[in-house]
Amino acid sequence: MIEKPAKGVTRRQLLLSSATTVAMGAAATAKAATIAGTPQWVPFDHNGPLHYDTPGWQYFTDEQAREVEAIVEQLIPADELSVSGKDAGCAVFIDRQLAGEYGTFARLYQEGPFQPGTAMQGDQSPLNPRQRYTLGLAGLTKYCQANFKKPFSGLGAEQRDATLAGLEKGTIALDGIDSPLFFQQVLGNTMEGFFADPIYGGNRDMVSWKLIGFPGARYDYRDYIGLHNQKLDLVPLSIVGSSAWTQKG
Amino acid sequence: MKASLSMCAGVLGLAIGYAHAGTGADSYNLVEKGRYLATLGDCTACHTLPGKPLFSGGVVLDTPFGKLLGANITPDPVHGIGRWSFEDFQNVMSKGHSPGDKRLYGAMPFTAYTKVSREDNQALWAYLQTVDPSDNAVETNQLPFPFNVRASLIGWNLLNFTQGEYQPDPQKSAQWNRGAYLVQGLGHCGTCHTPKNLTGGDKNGQFLQGANLQGWVAPDLTANNHSGIGSWRPEDIVQYLKTGANRFDVASGPMAEEVEHSSQHWQDEDLMAVAVYLKDFANPAEVPKPLAANDPTMKAGQAIYADRCSACHISKGQGVEGLFPTLANAPLVNNADASSMIRVVLSGSRAGATDAAPTAPAMPSFGWNLSDDNVAAVVTYVRNSWGNAAAPVTSSEVKNLREQLQVK
Numbered sequence: 045m046i047e048k049p050a051k052g053v054t055r056r057q058l059l060l061s062s063a064t065t066v067a068m069g070a071a072a073t074a075k076a077a078t079i080a081g082t083p084q085w086v087p088f089d090h091n092g093p094l095h096y097d098t099p100g101w102q103y104f105t106d107e108q109a110r111e112v113e114a115i116v117e118q119l120i121p122a123d124e125l126s127v128s129g130k131d132a133g134c135a136v137f138i139d140r141q142l143a144g145e146y147g148t149f150a151r152l153y154q155e156g157p158f159q160p161g162t163a164m165q166g167d168q169s170p171l172n173p174r175q176r177y178t179l180g181l182a183g184l185t186k187y188c189q190a191n192f193k194k195p196f197s198g199l200g201a202e203q204r205d206a207t208l209a210g211l212e213k214g215t216i217a218l219d220g221i222d223s224p225l226f227f228q229q230v231l232g233n234t235m236e237g238f239f240a241d242p243i244y245g246g247n248r249d250m251v252s253w254k255l256i257g258f259p260g261a262r263y264d265y266r267d268y269i270g271l272h273n274q275k276l277d278l279v280p281l282s283i284v285g286s287s288a289w290t291q292k293g
Numbered sequence: 294m295k296a297s298l299s300m301c302a303g304v305l306g307l308a309i310g311y312a313h314a315g316t317g318a319d320s321y322n323l324v325e326k327g328r329y330l331a332t333l334g335d336c337t338a339c340h341t342l343p344g345k346p347l348f349s350g351g352v353v354l355d356t357p358f359g360k361l362l363g364a365n366i367t368p369d370p371v372h373g374i375g376r377w378s379f380e381d382f383q384n385v386m387s388k389g390h391s392p393g394d395k396r397l398y399g400a401m402p403f404t405a406y407t408k409v410s411r412e413d414n415q416a417l418w419a420y421l422q423t424v425d426p427s428d429n430a431v432e433t434n435q436l437p438f439p440f441n442v443r444a445s446l447i448g449w450n451l452l453n454f455t456q457g458e459y460q461p462d463p464q465k466s467a468q469w470n471r472g473a474y475l476v477q478g479l480g481h482c483g484t485c486h487t488p489k490n491l492t493g494g495d496k497n498g499q500f501l502q503g504a505n506l507q508g509w510v511a512p513d514l515t516a517n518n519h520s521g522i523g524s525w526r527p528e529d530i531v532q533y534l535k536t537g538a539n540r541f542d543v544a545s546g547p548m549a550e551e552v553e554h555s556s557q558h559w560q561d562e563d564l565m566a567v568a569v570y571l572k573d574f575a576n577p578a579e580v581p582k583p584l585a586a587n588d589p590t591m592k593a594g595q596a597i598y599a600d601r602c603s604a605c606h607i608s609k610g611q612g613v614e615g616l617f618p619t620l621a622n623a624p625l626v627n628n629a630d631a632s633s634m635i636r637v638v639l640s641g642s643r644a645g646a647t648d649a650a651p652t653a654p655a656m657p658s659f660g661w662n663l664s665d666d667n668v669a670a671v672v673t674y675v676r677n678s679w680g681n682a683a684a685p686v687t688s689s690e691v692k693n694l695r696e697q698l699q700v701k
Contacts, residue, residue, distance in 0.1 A: 082653040087640035088699065090661045263604035281600045288596035289667055293589040 092283075093243055094144050102143035103174070108181050109135060114197035116234045118204045126255050127248075129234055137237030137246030138177075138230075147174040169225055173233075180226030183218030184211075243283040250280040260286070320419065327420025330413055333563070334406070334479040335555035339363030349373075349427035354400045355507055357493060359436035361400045369426035382418045383411060388456055389446075396446040398434070399453065399493055408459035408478035453494025465573075468562075472570025475563060476501075485511035485547065501574065503628060508697060509546045510633040512625045514571055519578035519682075520627040527568035534564050537645040540614045541623065543654065545637065549645030557647040583682035584673065590685060594674025597667055601659060602675075610679040616654050621679035631686045634672050635694050638663065665691040 101109050113135040120129030129135075145151060149172040161168040171179070184207075188196045192203060199207065210216030211227040218226060237246030239253075241261055247253065253260055260281035268276060279288040331337075340348045340363040350365035367373040374382070377392060384390045389403035397403055409417075434441055459478055461470040476482045487495040488504045503513035503520065515521040522530065525541065532539040534556035537549060544552045556564065584591050599608065602620075606612050610621035620626055625633065636642075641658035659668070665688040672691075676683040 082643075082646045082651075085641075085643040085653075085655050087642075088658045088660050089641065090658050092661050262600070267603075267608045279596070284662055285667070286596060286600055289593055289600070289670070291589045291593040291666065291670060 094140070101139050103147060104135075104139045104142070104177075108177070109139065110197050111181050111185065111195060112138060112177070112230070114199075114204070115208070115230055116237070118201070118208060119231060119234045120238055121201075126251050129238055131248070132238055132251050133242075133246040133248040134234045134237035137240060137244050138233045140245045141233065141236075142174050142177060148172050167225075169222070171221065171225075173229065176221060176226055176229045179220040180218060180223075180229070183220055183223075183226070186219060187216060241283050247282075249287075250282055253280040323416050323419045324423055325420075326413075327416035327418070329558075329560075330409075330417045330479060331420055332555055332558045333475065334417075334481070335551060336366070337554050338550065339400075340366050346425060346427040346429070348421070348424050349429040350431040350433075351429060356398075356400055356436075358440045361398055362431050362433045362435060364401075364433045365427060365429050365431045366421060367424050367427040367429075368422055369428050372428050372430045373426060374421070375426060379415065379418050382421070383414050386414050386417075387411075387458070389450065389454065396443045396450070398436075398443075398446065399449065402481040402484040404454050404495060405478055405481035405483060407454075407456050408474065410458055410474075413479075449492055449494065452492060453490070466569075468566045468569050469573060471563065472566035472568070475567055476570055480567065482514065486514050501571075502576065503630070505630050505632055507547070508632060508636060508694065510625070510628050510630045511547075512628055512633075513576075515574040515576035516572050517576040517578045517624075519580045520624050520629070521574075521576060521578070522571065522624055523578075524622065524624070525572075527565060527572055530568035530571060531561065531564040534559065534567070535561070535647070536615075536649040537647045538615045538650055540619070541612075542618045542625065543616070543644045545642040545644055545656075546633065549643065552645040552647055557649065581682050581684065583677040584685060586678075590670050590673050591677060593667075594670035594672070595678075597663070597671040598674055598678075601663065602671065605656075610675065610681075615650060616652075620675050621681070623681065626676055626681050627683045629684060631672055631676065631683070631690070632694060634675070635668060635686060635691055636698065638668050638672060639691070639695055640698055660695065665689075665695065 104112060113130045116129035116134040116138075117131075120126070120132065120134065122128040122131065126132070141147060154170070154172065156170065158168060158170040169176070185195050188194060188199065188207065192199060196204065196207065207216065208227065211218070211223040212231075214222075214224045216223055237244070240246055242248060242250055250260065252258075258280065259276070259278035261283055262278075262281055279286050336348065339352045339354060340350050342349070342351045345351065346367065348366045350363045352363040354361045354363070365373045368375040370376050381392045384392075385397065385401075386403060386406045386409055388407070389397040389399075389401065391397055434443070439445060459474045462473070465473075483495055483501060485506055486501045486503060487497070488499045488502060489506075490496050501514040502517075504511050513521040516523045518524060525533075525539070529539045529541065533542065533544065534552060537544040537552040537557065559567075586595075605617040606620050607617075610619065610623070612619035612621075618625075637656055639658065639660040641656050641660075643655040644653050646653035663671070668691045669686045669688040673685040675681065676686070
């Protein structure tokens with residue numbers, strides 16, 4: 045129904061056509077391509093995220109998952125404000141992201157040359173997120189075993205904090221990966237998991253949205269535009285739904 | 294130059310004069326008339342597969358009794374109707390008998406086409422002669438036993454068929470009669486919109502009062518104010534049939550196909566005649582009481598509607614003209630049968646694309662992120678809000694339809 049356009053315009057054609065256009069001046073009418081027909085439509089088609097309802101770890105081994113859960117628990121501890129990063133599902137979120145296209149930076153240019161850039165230039169690492177986790181977790185386990193005879197998950201809160209602080213500052217070196225790079229990777233993904241839509245595995249029960257009063261992924265606030273200085277008390281809404289949808293009684 | 298042109302015209306005029314005298318008919322006009330009549334009858338719906346030669350048949354009709362296929366009606370002598378005479382064709386249209394006294398199944402809507410005038414059938418026949426022959430072989434009868442025995446149709450015809458051309462009602466205007474002729478005849482609106490009896494025949498006492506087929510609801514077309522088109526002005530009906538959308542609704546499902554293939558090409562005066570006729574179809578409504586707004590299902594449905602539906606259909610069901618159907622005071626929403634509503638929520642839906650309105654807006658599928666309970670609650674809420682009142686929907690209805698649709 046829709047014909048593929050011919051191969052790109054050559055330089056010669058472009059020069060010729062622009063010359064013609066100039067020659068013809070304002071009287072020239074552009075012939076735009078007309079596309080008729082409608083794109084394919086399939087019943088039940090949807091663009092939902094991968095793995096959102098698949099149980100079990102999709103990328104991590106059980107051992108890796110245990111360590112990541114210990115890290116996210118330390119980064120976001122349970123307190124009077126919220127449950128911990130672990131209980132909010134941040135490790136599940138990270139696992140799902142690594143299993144998907146993000147894990148291999150499928151959408152980023154990842155061919156060399158790789159050179160250490162300036163701070164302004166941001167991340168210049170050749171490693172993709174999967175490699176960062178695999179190398180970082182292995183290095184961390186090796187470091188903890190060497191110094192405490194335990195994996196990171198076996199450490200107490202103070203040792204965990206000290207270790208993470210050492211990674212952040214680069215005072216603890218890891219085999220195979222720059223330790224601040226690994227730390228920033230995990231910290232960033234943990235925050236994403238804590239605040240992202242629950243459909244991606246984290247932010248369980250919209251815990252962070254309730255914490256900050258974010259009403260969720262709503263399309264449209266037209267009905268609320270006129271309501272100034274009023275508490276709306278909107279029940280947060282995820283792509284997977286809302287507690288308000290459950291029939292009460 | 295001028296002289297030679299006028300001479301040409303003179304010769305041409307002479308030639309036409311001879312043709313007329315020779316065949317007794319202006320064959321060009323007759324064929325063009327037949328082409329338009331074939332559009333009115335939407336013959337392609339059953340007789341042309343997308344991408345295949347015109348009228349070469351093979352479109353599958355899933356009837357409650359089994360499969361029937363649209364025949365090859367090209368002039369091919371072996372696989373088409375090339376050996377038929379006009380009288381053979383007239384018998385098909387008016388009696389449902391094809392040559393060899395073979396009785397046709399009601400899927401070929403001869404119960405409607407019997408109303409078509411002999412004169413119109415002659416034009417149709419003339420047009421069908423001009424179609425390219427196709428040697429596509431089609432086994433039309435794929436019904437299981439005993440329905441595949443065509444003799445069973447003798448009884449069926451006794452029950453369900455009244456033969457005869459449309460007889461104008463002298464009490465009504467010419468426009469009304471044209472509308473009636475089109476709706477009852479070639480338009481064969483009742484084939485989908487009239488409830489069926491157990492044998493699949495029309496319940497003529499309930500003409501155009503709406504029916505369910507292939508998991509869709511063909512809505513009530515009477516002027517019933519609740520679930521019919523009583524609130525539509527004739528102009529609204531014309532716009533709907535011409536463009537696929539009006540200020541209330543958007544054609545979807547089989548109706549979208551009908552609009553795309555057929556009614557968008559109808560002449561405006563024919564569409565207006567149809568509208569005038571349909572609006573004259575008084576049918577008093579029995580309006581049930583809506584569910585109370587504080588009913589727990591309604592509360593849950595309201596929350597789902599606000600979060601999932603209101604972005605397009607607007608918070609009070611207003612919709613957006615030409616794009617998103619109005620759900621407030623909407624006849625289709627008030628239909629006793631909620632199948633179409635459940636279906637479009639589960640699987641999504643695509644509107645028809647017409648020359649006048651080529652956008653073909655689509656509704657996304659919510660089957661993946663609304664549970665059966667959610668769908669039941671939100672459909673129940675819509676059916677009992679903003680002036681609507683209709684029976685609530687249960688989650689088992691949703692479950693059944695979901696299974697039925699996903700098998701296909």
